[in-house]
Amino acid sequence: MFYPKTPFYGKALLLENEVLKANSTALSRLLPWLCQTPRITTYRINTLRISVADYKAQLQAKLRSQYGQKAPNVYGLDELPEMLCIAPLDVAAEDLPVDDHLKQVIVDTSCGAALLRGAHIFAPGVLAMESNTQLQELVNVYADLPGKCKRGTATRYVCDEKIFLGVGQVQMQRHQLYKNNEKEESSPTGIAVRMQRNISGVPTLGDLSDANGLLQNLPSIVCVRVLGPQPGERILDMCAAPGNKTTHMAELMGDVGTIVALDNSANRLRAMQSKLANYSCIETHQFDATKAWHAAGNGPSSGPPPFASDSFDRILLDAPCSGLGNRPQLCSNVKQAKVLQSYPHIQRNLMAQAVPLLRPGGILVYSTCTITEAECEQLVAWTLRKFPQLRLMDATPKLGAPGLPLHPELSAEQCALLQRFGPSAENRVPNLDTVGFFIAKFQKASELR
């Protein structure tokens, strides 16, 4: 069975060299790890609406109705009381027999990645379905790694590099999938294939997110805990959409205080509005956060952006980044080295706005969902050099690994304060099979020395 060993299909040498430049160690372990699926599913529970125990009971009931006696375990971690983990199914991926008599459905690699994390297949992700495939028929599902399968293909797609992902049951036929497909407004939506099992062993529950619970990666939950928002504070979320960390902050604050959520993408900001409907402490602004500081402003400001110096008790800079920590990456969206090189520039610009906006004594958290040293440890070293009023704090709760060594720019003690989520064995909590992520916590000096 074919499975990728690097996320950089077709561009491997070029991009691996670029990542290597900015990642002195561990590339050989890192690349295959990025292609593999995190096998644990995590939900963050909105404890303003439901108790974790009640949510757990609901999850267990769903799992039991789908898997009976074989339902996987649901459990929590002491460090993150608002989170529940769903263990993988007890079947090793290689035990899954491939029945070649079944018809085939081909999906694109992003749809394939979601499927491996427990999603069903939605209509837009289906590239090919063999003709005569009937409703409720079982099909083998493959991802098209080379990206050469033409949308709407009705014959069997012959390709050595398609990846077998699992078996599903058809919910939409070809004529429903491809009818009027040229017209945006009539593009089909909804579940096209309901997955029954996948090679990752992640339960195929689909996304159960609602106002009570959110499907969210573990490091993102840790990130807001590291920020530590308190009721009554004024907090800036510089790059907020789709608002997953924003709502977590609001919950930890008991919905008391103010969270100013900025994002420069009108579409992404619009899309998150329904998620914010149940919270009163969040205000949103479509705004370029690289212009959020009004240098001539007088006194901390509480109006719309730009803001005067010292306006916020805490700031989250969850920066736009290369996203290379996402797993599984069957085929990375990053196709050019110059794209990778572009991120530190915007990250520095955002950091340069965050520092003056933070009040003396305030807390700033910088995070990315990537693994390159340039966007993580090197960005921290630059920040400390450029802004001596900041000091690095211990990014607790610490579940991931320390930062990578960056001699002589960061001392071993400083690296130990950082938090980097990487291949499982390195994380502080064993068997933490999650996405790649980076967190640094700073405090601004109360008075300039």
Ligand SMILES: C[S@@+](CC[C@H](N)C(=O)[O-])C[C@H]1O[C@@H](n2cnc3c(N)ncnc32)[C@H](O)[C@@H]1O
């Ligand atoms: C990593 S995502 C944020 C995820 C979000 N914090 C969450 O947890 O749901 C980065 C966001 O930064 C936004 N962004 C990029 N450049 C920006 C800028 N100059 N000002 C404000 N937002 C920006 C993007 O639109 C994107 O929504």
